Amino acid sequence: MQPYNPLEKFGLNSVSAAFSRRADGNMSLSFGDTKGSLENREKFLSGLGIDYRNLITAKQVHGRNVEYVIGKDKGRGALDYGSSITDTDGFITDQPGVPLAILTADCLSIFIYDPKRPAIAILHAGWRSTEQNISQAGISRMREKFGSQAEDLFIGFGPSIRSCCLEVEKDFKSNFDFGLVKRQGRVFMDLALINQRQLSDCGVKKENIFDPALCTFSDDDFFSFRKEAQAAGRLISAIMLK
């Protein structure tokens, strides 16, 4: 099966990007059954032209910190979880050959590409990071660091738990004034819609955002923490400037 590249429809050829599926195996070195994870990463990433030993991963904390990484950071979290970059839920870089990754099981991954600089970002957007507007944090970082303009950006979403399945407490305390859906007395959250809105509010063009609309809970092709709890493996979302 070809890796799914959520930026593909934009016809960009100087960036490698894709998310994995359950069939590719667990990609986490710390969650789920990690026995085959390094081999799984090697196999999946080689299809993208990425050497798994160079991968940069995070100790994700559901915050809004986005780190700028460069060549010397290559390999942080590639072979052991302990060396991952701490306290971050996103990365940006403008250097070719520096592969960035986020690991998820229900949370939304957001791939960002600025062909003008060029520069890239990857973000981990669960509901907590969404509440803290990590989409806006990522775009601000790209503007500060690279001078990226929101209207130049192309954005692709990974799979996530969606409003069909993401039930939240009725008194869900959050800053969302949109994106909560009521159905039969229950409340559901639309993570993808909220992030789309946040990105649009930053100036990203609607037609430059691609959402494959894949639900990790409904679709067994993906891992789901809400469904599988501690046994859940993790999908990888990876991006690299060629």
Ligand SMILES: [Zn+2]
């Ligand atoms: Zn669903």
